Amino acid sequence: IIASGAYTVNRGTKTADFAVLRLTNMPAALVELAFITNAQDADILRNRQNDLAVAVSKGILNYLGIPYQGGGSTLYKVQVGAFSVKANADNLANELKAKGYSPIVVTVGGLYKVQVGAFSVRANADVLANELRAKGYDAIVVV
Template identity: 90%
Template sequence: MAKVFLDAGHGGKDPGALGNGLQEKDIALSVTLKVGNILANHGVTVGYSRTTDIFLELADRATRANNFGANVFVSVHCNAFSDTSAKGVETYSYPGSTTGANLSKSIQNNIIASGAYTVNRGTKTADFAVLRLTNMPAALVELAFITNAQDAAILISRQNDLAVAVSKGILNYLGIPYQGGGSTIYRVQVGAFSVKANADNLANELRGKGYSPIVVTVGGLYKVQVGAFSIRSNAEALANELKAKGYDAMIVTA
């Protein structure tokens, strides 16, 4: 059985790139969880560097992938640049890695073919730590420029399409036919605030009680969410648990 290790870039104290009210770490995690769910629905065993908003060193991400014994490693990121007109999707592999290049090309081609994103910056190579330190074919995809308004809109509204495209690229590389489905993720939302400090306070309170919340920015509001589930009943159980503790919990899809 194929084993794929997915790495959601950044996390915790490291927000990654910032732009248009978005944080790279939130986009990366959301898309990564969707990709994992799709792959699992195709019989792939999936491992993750993180499934919540936590910080990990780059070497730790590679070590976890190597210990997992993955056949494929894919890291998900968003791009950024000081010139906000910069836009497009690009996928990296480690210099000299033929298998990594084939994996990155499969992912890049499927994103462009999907129509989810058509500004093609191509495949490239780079000495990124997670590509250098992993023992298996590895790729790092920069989904879009968070600093570009049009790209940011895609990162918000077309996460399912991007996740399907990345999944197709991985499955194609593994020789597994894409069968559809699996992109809906259920989260439990416990608050939405116009002031970020209020959202951060609630998130810190939840962390103090053993939860792993994230704060996402949607439509100008800072939303506090806990958990990410492919099965709705699991999200419902968490929502009921939080309601019993006095929180105004509701289920949202991502």
């Protein structure tokens, strides 16, 4: 996270007996990125979310011994629907949530678009789009 440049002060690694870590059945880490009560941290949380996400991802991959293969600044989004009526987009998003996906509804050009993923590597977006198509959704990859 320090190497990402989002922060310049290393607060170090803390250890404690956190239930969220102790009671899981898999390797786990708890990452505290910032304090919203600190104005500088709040600004970083507001404006550098992608930098923080990439930094955490790189740390996990490094721990697992997997090379980072992040793409450029282009995001490939998996879109499952576009509606002029927000309620229709919300209904689709709720249906996808019930099936275990994490959709969002974004407004673009007056349309409410349901997206289920955003990837820096096109192949990853294609995999999710194909999975959704196999389940009967009209999924497309958009930039």
